[in-house]
Amino acid sequence: MNDTNRGLNRTLLFLLGLILLLVGAAVAVAAAVPDTLAGWKKGASTVRQNVSDTVTGTPLGDTGHSWLLVVAVAAAVVAIVLLLLFVFRQGHGHTNRLVRVGGDTKHRDTPTGGAVFVDASVAEQSIGAALKEYANLASSSVTTYDVKGTTTLKITANTRRGVSPTDVRRHIDGIVAAWDSALGQDVPVVIQITPDSSPGQVGRAASPATSPDRSGSADLGQRPVAARRRGLGRGARPVLVGEANHFEFDRRFEAQLGEVLADRGRHGAQRLRAGPVLLEGDVDRHGRQRPVVPDPDQRLLSVGEQRDDALDGRGDQRHRGVDLDDARDLADQGRQSAGELAVVRHECSFALPSLWVWMSSIVTFTAATLSSVCRASAVRMMDRNSRAS
Amino acid sequence: MSTSTASVYRRVLRRETHSPRSGLAITVAVVLILVAAWLGTESVLELIGRPALLVAPGDMLGSALTVSDAVPVAFLVAAGVVVAVVGVLVIVVSLKPGRRGRHTGPTDRTALVVDDRAIASSLARTAAHAADLDPDQVIVTIGKRTADVHVRPSSGLPVDREAIVEAVTDEVERYELSPSLKTRIDIDKKGVVGK
Numbered sequence: 001m002n003d004t005n006r007g008l009n010r011t012l013l014f015l016l017g018l019i020l021l022l023v024g025a026a027v028a029v030a031a032a033v034p035d036t037l038a039g040w041k042k043g044a045s046t047v048r049q050n051v052s053d054t055v056t057g058t059p060l061g062d063t064g065h066s067w068l069l070v071v072a073v074a075a076a077v078v079a080i081v082l083l084l085l086f087v088f089r090q091g092h093g094h095t096n097r098l099v100r101v102g103g104d105t106k107h108r109d110t111p112t113g114g115a116v117f118v119d120a121s122v123a124e125q126s127i128g129a130a131l132k133e134y135a136n137l138a139s140s141s142v143t144t145y146d147v148k149g150t151t152t153l154k155i156t157a158n159t160r161r162g163v164s165p166t167d168v169r170r171h172i173d174g175i176v177a178a179w180d181s182a183l184g185q186d187v188p189v190v191i192q193i194t195p196d197s198s199p200g201q202v203g204r205a206a207s208p209a210t211s212p213d214r215s216g217s218a219d220l221g222q223r224p225v226a227a228r229r230r231g232l233g234r235g236a237r238p239v240l241v242g243e244a245n246h247f248e249f250d251r252r253f254e255a256q257l258g259e260v261l262a263d264r265g266r267h268g269a270q271r272l273r274a275g276p277v278l279l280e281g282d283v284d285r286h287g288r289q290r291p292v293v294p295d296p297d298q299r300l301l302s303v304g305e306q307r308d309d310a311l312d313g314r315g316d317q318r319h320r321g322v323d324l325d326d327a328r329d330l331a332d333q334g335r336q337s338a339g340e341l342a343v344v345r346h347e348c349s350f351a352l353p354s355l356w357v358w359m360s361s362i363v364t365f366t367a368a369t370l371s372s373v374c375r376a377s378a379v380r381m382m383d384r385n386s387r388a389s
Numbered sequence: 390m391s392t393s394t395a396s397v398y399r400r401v402l403r404r405e406t407h408s409p410r411s412g413l414a415i416t417v418a419v420v421l422i423l424v425a426a427w428l429g430t431e432s433v434l435e436l437i438g439r440p441a442l443l444v445a446p447g448d449m450l451g452s453a454l455t456v457s458d459a460v461p462v463a464f465l466v467a468a469g470v471v472v473a474v475v476g477v478l479v480i481v482v483s484l485k486p487g488r489r490g491r492h493t494g495p496t497d498r499t500a501l502v503v504d505d506r507a508i509a510s511s512l513a514r515t516a517a518h519a520a521d522l523d524p525d526q527v528i529v530t531i532g533k534r535t536a537d538v539h540v541r542p543s544s545g546l547p548v549d550r551e552a553i554v555e556a557v558t559d560e561v562e563r564y565e566l567s568p569s570l571k572t573r574i575d576i577d578k579k580g581v582v583g584k
Contacts, residue, residue, distance in 0.1 A: 021477055
């Protein structure tokens, strides 16, 4: 699911293999054939002469060294940087944004550029909580990837021994259908079914099942459930998150948003209850407003949604949860009434800092080396000058 | 399903069932980084007139030229062959598809990747049900296109071969895997002490 450049991996391996093959074959052939071996021995002295000519022909000041050595250092540094880039390029592709509606700065598709983001953790927690209820799974995880610009959910289901993958798939499809109707739009979902790793596996694809299950009940395992879960469990409160870097909210916007949610709760879905609108804890449960202070950390709006069992796979699948267009319009209105609502991006860039640290330390190392070389040659020159005088 | 979703599914399923070759590529890159760092360090030490860590750059060239005198010919040939074989192996790894032990299911609203071990586990249970055996007496091995079911009956109690074949074939068909699996049932002549 990640966006590792696999072609690049294979190209590097192919080139290295080719070099090894050519060098190895050349050495073997040269040594095995007597004529070429004699030529090699004879050629050695010529090559040595040429090398020493080259070295004396490329002096570095009057240090007695060739500047080819400096070139070698630079080449080594460049190679190291490129290879580090290559290594750090592996993996990646996670995203923490599930859906964005509006707010594109280039093509403003809303009057004021307001936007609503749905955080990936909304899906991860909701679906994760629903999966937790399913007895055939020992554990599960939900992660979000950006696959060539399309946000994609990956559900990993670790099944208990002997559970049919078809059953697991059908159950998860039900959860996904419920999630689709809650979100109001389809996000690609990839399900990966793996066996719960436990001792007793033979080989990589052989598995004697354990615990006979002749009654046909679903639950096979008695072992404690592994704890690789991210869901919050029943009654989790998925949070719809929008972000702004500069705004002041007024009460009108907050009331409108609350109304929309309440409305959907009454007419759209029996199970979806609108919760109070929370502005970073500045509004209490009854909607009574306390002074709203623009948050320096750029977090703006959390719509708390109490979702007890909308996603348990049995829910009424006709309902829609939060209508993103409505929410976007509300964000617009909020901006109009309050003046300023610009939405900032919430990007995850966990690998870049370490890469920059690496690169800057390499640059520092090179600079330090070069300066010490210069200092050494300057000292030597001063020595020579003082001796001369 | 929109075309973009279909292409996302195609891409993800292909990538989930084949190896990225990251492990070997990263290993190679790290080795090359170490070699480059060492060469760079030796060059710098030479420049500032410090003794070399292992070999000075000039000596490296010299010994490469005189290696034909210093080392017996047989060693040279052997070393060259070994290096060439390693090169061939690396080339083969870089070109082979590198299938992982996974199969894909039918794509609908969602796409599905199933680990071969999960398939084996499910089939073992199916066969054990059909033969009324302990699942430990069934060993299933999943290949790219085959599912081998190896049954060890309890001694003195013949198993119903037809029932196993039918149950396992039905179950495999239900999976609709790609590449599809051909089942092969193999029942031990000798029984084990029943459990």
